[in-house]
Amino acid sequence: MKSAVVVGGSNGIGLAISSLLLEKGAHVHVLDVVEPNIVHPNCTYHYCNLMDFQKDVFEQLAQDEENDMLIITAGLGRVADFDKLDIVEIDKVMQVNAVSAIKILRLFYHRIKHEKDFYCAVMGSIAGLISSPMFSVYGASKAALWKFMESVN
Numbered sequence: 001m002k003s004a005v006v007v008g009g010s011n012g013i014g015l016a017i018s019s020l021l022l023e024k025g026a027h028v029h030v031l032d033v034v035e036p037n038i039v040h041p042n043c044t045y046h047y048c049n050l051m052d053f054q055k056d057v058f059e060q061l062a063q064d065e066e067n068d069m070l071i072i073t074a075g076l077g078r079v080a081d082f083d084k085l086d087i088v089e090i091d092k093v094m095q096v097n098a099v100s101a102i103k104i105l106r107l108f109y110h111r112i113k114h115e116k117d118f119y120c121a122v123m124g125s126i127a128g129l130i131s132s133p134m135f136s137v138y139g140a141s142k143a144a145l146w147k148f149m150e151s152v153n
Contacts, residue, residue: 001119003027003066007048007104008074010036013123017071018043029061032074050074050100051092058107068116070108072101073123077138090137097141102148122149
């Protein structure tokens, strides 16, 4: 393992993964809307708002042969009945949880399919497999990602 790209690496599971990879000696590119609370010479932070998809940043990272791992943990959602969700919030949940992840995977796909080792992990959710009126849009976004991951090879 040389270098990892962690999308959503500033908090939660993404931060834990970033920290573990740094402990293991990898260089970690953290892409997130907030800078991680990590002080380490092998950690590079890239501001990344998945609502304003920055294709050039992901293309550059995908082309860098030192990057041999992609981990996507970014996601968001709110526990609420469907009628309480604003149209803008629905767009945001679908964009961040499903559309952006699919776009990122497309830009890294040549690396994923290459014979040279390249590791990729995408954070899903059990909410994509079960129905819940309080997680309708979040669950739909995770189900979309789940079905995409099943169908691409």
